[in-house]
Every structure is written in structure tokens, then in C-alpha cells.
Amino acid sequence: MSDEPRKINCDEAVRKLFEYLDKELGASDHAAVEAHLHSCRSCFSRMEFDKRLRGMIKGADPASAPDPLRERIKKITERF
């Protein structure tokens, strides 16, 4: 029993990355991903990349940044 974030590996961090960026994770998962990102440079760069990519998709044309696309991305990431 402790408040330390759970230790997760790169696979899990990457799998939860989208939900992390969407702030859809529960508090403990969110903390676990965040802790991993702070200690893992490769996942951190990947997160930065995904964040920028998503910002570009959303920023390009908000009206056509469709939820179906988001849902599809989620489905793809959930399947892994």
C-alpha cells in the first residue's frame, strides 16, 4: 500500500497514451503513465509526437475533426 504510481512498461504506456492525452484514464492509470513518461525518454517523445499530431488534426479544421475518427483511433488502440 502506497501512493507511488504503479510501474508500467513501454507497451502499456503506449497503449494508454491516447486516453492519457484525452484525460480519460482513471487517476491511478494517469499517474502511472505520467510517471513512466517522466522516466522514459522514448515514450515521452512519442507522447509529444502524438500530441502534436492530434493538435494538427484538430487545429486544421475543427468542424471536420470528426468524432468518428477519434472513435476509430480508440478502437485501433484498444485492439492492441
Ligand SMILES: [Zn+2]
Ligand atoms: Zn517507455
